[in-house]
Amino acid sequence: MSRGARVEGHGALTMELSESVQKGFQMLADPGSFDSNAFTLVLRAAFQSLLDAQADEAVLDHPDLKHIDPVVLKHCHAAAATYILEAGKHRADKSTLSTYLEDCKFDRERIELFWTEYQSNKHSLEILLGSIGRSLPHITDVSWRLEYQIKTNQLHKLYRPAYLVTLNVEDLVGKLKDASKSLERATQL
Amino acid sequence: MLLDLSEEHKEHLAFLPQVDSAVVAEFGRIAVEFLRRGSNPKIYESAARKLNVSSDTVQHGVEGLIYLLTESSKLMISELDFQDSVFVLGFSEELNKLLLQLYLDNRKEIRTILSELAPDLPSYHSLEWRLDVQLASRSLRQQIKPSVTMKLHLNHSGDHTTKILQTDPATLLHLVQQLEQVLEEMKTNHCRRVVRNIK
Numbered sequence: 001m002s003r004g005a006r007v008e009g010h011g012a013l014t015m016e017l018s019e020s021v022q023k024g025f026q027m028l029a030d031p032g033s034f035d036s037n038a039f040t041l042v043l044r045a046a047f048q049s050l051l052d053a054q055a056d057e058a059v060l061d062h063p064d065l066k067h068i069d070p071v072v073l074k075h076c077h078a079a080a081a082t083y084i085l086e087a088g089k090h091r092a093d094k095s096t097l098s099t100y101l102e103d104c105k106f107d108r109e110r111i112e113l114f115w116t117e118y119q120s121n122k123h124s125l126e127i128l129l130g131s132i133g134r135s136l137p138h139i140t141d142v143s144w145r146l147e148y149q150i151k152t153n154q155l156h157k158l159y160r161p162a163y164l165v166t167l168n169v170e171d172l173v174g175k176l177k178d179a180s181k182s183l184e185r186a187t188q189l
Numbered sequence: 190m191l192l193d194l195s196e197e198h199k200e201h202l203a204f205l206p207q208v209d210s211a212v213v214a215e216f217g218r219i220a221v222e223f224l225r226r227g228s229n230p231k232i233y234e235s236a237a238r239k240l241n242v243s244s245d246t247v248q249h250g251v252e253g254l255i256y257l258l259t260e261s262s263k264l265m266i267s268e269l270d271f272q273d274s275v276f277v278l279g280f281s282e283e284l285n286k287l288l289l290q291l292y293l294d295n296r297k298e299i300r301t302i303l304s305e306l307a308p309d310l311p312s313y314h315s316l317e318w319r320l321d322v323q324l325a326s327r328s329l330r331q332q333i334k335p336s337v338t339m340k341l342h343l344n345h346s347g348d349h350t351t352k353i354l355q356t357d358p359a360t361l362l363h364l365v366q367q368l369e370q371v372l373e374e375m376k377t378n379h380c381r382r383v384v385r386n387i388k
Contacts (some may be wrong), residue, residue: 090333126329132326133328137353139355139360140361142364142367142368148387152306153262154304156263159384161375163371165371
């Protein structure tokens with residue numbers, strides 16, 4: 001995969017997108033290959049693969065997509081998923097998105113559709129991307145126990161309270177593994 | 190509550206009236222020092238030479254003293270009970286007084302040493318904290334993600350360990366609220382009643 005277009009837009013940092021992504025989008029733009037319905041389905045499938053932890057290959061199993069060459073289908077799905085991630089990462093605005101999609105020969109209607117889907121999934125996408133990364137063990141909750149110490153075999157008549165505190169910790173490396181598995185599945189479809 | 194001294198123990202302690210009180214006081218000092226830092230057999234030998242007795246005798250005497258002090262401290266027996274327990278040994282009043290003073294002077298420290306022998310969980314020593322705001326990461330730009338990083342200093346059986354942990358402001362507030370609740374617990378009627386009645 002060779003480096004393709006560098007996309008620049010107002011307020012967005014440059015996104016690096018490969019030729020493969022561009023080709024995938026160009027196919028998606030073509031009403032002859034993907035009618036309106038199929039386009040929406042592929043788009044939704046891309047979001048689902050990224051955001052739904054349970055999503056798998058079945059995400060493209062839809063009667064309205066059966067007539068499309070599976071290789072093409074996978075390519076376009078992967079292209080959409082890749083672009084969505086890049087756009088999310090750079091917090092792309094509507095104008096940046098529109099510019100790139102226009103370059104890929106999307107018509108006005110499809111650009112609007114893409115933007116609508118992107119908007120409704122943007123928040124979840126940002127949460128997903130924001131949770132990727134190494135971090136220190138993260139405290140999520142605390143459990144406690146109050147006891148009154150009476151004696152030990154070494155010391156009688158203690159008569160003092162003791163507080164046992166457990167800090168429940170979530171190791172975010174675990175989360176990183178979940179996120180990367182989900183992305184792995186998305187690109188292998 | 191009286192101490193139950195075994196015959197062997199009484200035999201070992203029987204050495205004490207045979208030396209003068211300055212020596213007993215010195216033995217007392219050695220006994221506490223051994224509790225603090227562990228025993229040193231050379232001390233027994235040099236003392237034995239000076240007193241012209243076997244080093245075994247000295248050792249038993251000191252160990253008898255150690256056991257007397259630790260058992261009394263462990264049970265936290267009263268002055269009266271201590272005096273009554275020692276009375277059976279048939280020592281002079283001067284020696285009894287010396288032993289009682291030895292007990293009272295060192296009881297607190299001995300109990301602290303004994304408490305280090307108990308099963309121990311890491312205990313809180315201190316906390317350092319830092320407030321950070323994450324602005325961007327490789328996977329997401331333009332963030333404003335505050336977090337609190339903490340270095341928890343713990344003591345565990347004499348060892349000092351640290352743990353570095355992180356949390357977000359919302360969880361931190363939740364932690365504080367929960368821990369404040371814990372502190373309040375001791376003030377409830379239930380806990381007060383328990384503390385009052387177990388003595």
